[in-house]
Amino acid sequence: MLLRDTPVRDLMVTDVLTFKAGDDIQAAMRELVMSDIDGAPVVDDEGYVIGSLSTGDLIVEEAVIPLPAVITLLGGVMELPKSRKKYEEDLDKALGATVGEVMQEGVVAILNPADTLEDAATVMHDEDLDRVPVCDDDGRLVGIVGRGDILRAIVRDLDSPVETEADLAAAEAEDGEQG
Numbered sequence: 001m002l003l004r005d006t007p008v009r010d011l012m013v014t015d016v017l018t019f020k021a022g023d024d025i026q027a028a029m030r031e032l033v034m035s036d037i038d039g040a041p042v043v044d045d046e047g048y049v050i051g052s053l054s055t056g057d058l059i060v061e062e063a064v065i066p067l068p069a070v071i072t073l074l075g076g077v078m079e080l081p082k083s084r085k086k087y088e089e090d091l092d093k094a095l096g097a098t099v100g101e102v103m104q105e106g107v108v109a110i111l112n113p114a115d116t117l118e119d120a121a122t123v124m125h126d127e128d129l130d131r132v133p134v135c136d137d138d139g140r141l142v143g144i145v146g147r148g149d150i151l152r153a154i155v156r157d158l159d160s161p162v163e164t165e166a167d168l169a170a171a172e173a174e175d176g177e178q179g
Helices: 025-035 055-062 081-095 117-127 147-159 165-178
Strands: 039-043 049-054 070-073 076-079 131-135 141-146
Touching: 025 039, 025 055, 039 141, 049 055, 049 131, 117 131, 117 147, 141 147
Parallel strands: none
Antiparallel strands: 039 049, 070 076, 131 141
16 A cells, blocks of 8 residues: 555544633643644534634734734725734734634534545645544544644655565565475
């Protein structure tokens, strides 16, 4: 089997740190730091992924939040809508007390355990994701696969001895002589 055909179930981490929307944001921050990870899925009471919490969501509190961009034209002042929206989102995150107030809502991508390493790498590349939740056929979280998991599989494959057809034929001939 080619490495790219390896099922996600063989790569994913099943002991996944998760958060609930009502969790305290400071406790969540501590959990991420203590676990030495950059993000985790947020799940509801049934185990469905409803969003994600990353260190990027949490550092907004310490960042300088620029005011919305404005344009002055003929004595009138106009706010750029995207700038205003970004400002409000960042402000909400900086003031948030719960995971639900700070998290990225929704899910960009979900993998199934039967999906392949190639599927996972493609989704991560196309969507610029560091990690993707893995959910069962009912949609409940069963694991997570990250870029590091894929890189570890690639390095393991690079470090494993390559068996050529000649090596396999020699092994078969040796087995035949011993039997």
